[in-house]
Amino acid sequence: MILFFLCFILFMVGLYGIIMQRNLIKIIIGLAIMEYSVLFFLILIGYIDSATAPIISESFEEALFVDPLPQAMVLTAIVIGLATKALMLSVAIRLYKEYGTFDIRKMNTLKG
Amino acid sequence: MSNDNQTPEGMTIVVKKICQFMAPTIFLFGIYITVHGHLTPGGGFTGGVIMASAFILQILSYGSFLDKLQQEKWHLELTESLALLCFLMLAVLGLLLATTSVFFGNFLHRGSFGELISGGIIPIGNIFVGIEVCAAISSIFVALLIFKDKEA
């Protein structure tokens, strides 16, 4: 149970970064930390004591496997997370070109 | 940043020579991970990202011209779209040819379990997804490079 709670703490650190920081790069880092904590939590749920990795081989035919379903879902989520992070970064450098700063307090004009 | 009548700005000769040996090896490893996806850890998503990292290593160490990069971006977009379309066609073929007639039905012969050529459409789907992911990640990187070059 303490592992689940520590995962929750990591999620809260990411949320703190999103709400309290003023720099766009820091906000993106906070979002990525939240995403990683959720992925870690999903894999933690699927773990089973004294089980092996979910790959059938000749010596492990009757073995106990960890839950493969969260692993399959998280595998695609990691790759899509890379593409969405790149999308956020490209929006950030577009805004930097427009305003000359990453500070969101100075991005207060409604143009372009 | 780079002029058309000069050689592209890259790193030193030592880095270039190391990359000349390492990048094909990494690319081959990505192909291995993709093709053996149904037997060992890995698969289309993993192998695609590894192949894209070989491309990124090559571009970072050697540098490139702006025109070449734009041509490359066009090719990468085309490859990505075609791979996704082929994956969709595979699903539709399952609808038409498989005995159970479901979307993504496995219409090929399964083969013997645990061999390289087995599993019906699973290795084929792995290969298409691998090509799609590789082209996607590479085109993101190339688009960022083109943006930076046009600014300068």
Next chain:
Amino acid sequence: MEIYLIIMIILMILGSIYSLHAKDLLSAVVAYGIVGFGLVISFLLLYAPDLAIVQVVVEIITLVIMIAVIVNTTHKDEKKIFTTKSSLVNLVVLLIFVGVFFLMFAHIIGVLSYFGQHTMRMAGVYIDSAYEAGSANIVTGILFHFRAYDTLGEATVLFTAVIGVLTVLRQYGKKN
């Protein structure tokens, strides 16, 4: 086993706190790498080799892209927290969010089984019929046989994200 995971996640929490408070953006990104590579080691400890392989490569590419963005723009992060009045509003919003999430967490944690004593409901069927799918790696079997329609959707989401990047970064098509 469990103690190693606790050490890893505490390291990840410390790295993320440092990353959000670093003065220089470059050191913030490098400290963010601690979180990603700690996740790799945790995946290896939790018997998820597929995820460990993909996460280590994705983390390297993310760091390369982030460092490329920062090197071409600016290093400095000129800000002070707790100076303006809006920071106070943000702090109140943060505390409300933490309270709501903590209540939900305390409610949900009773439903989950303890760490390491998970019982598979749906995945048991997938493991039993792995021979029918013809894939020795059960994760790939789920991705391309049992839940292939899901994978098609994920590939489309990846395609859409790439189209979004290319659209945001293009420099033609807009008449000034």
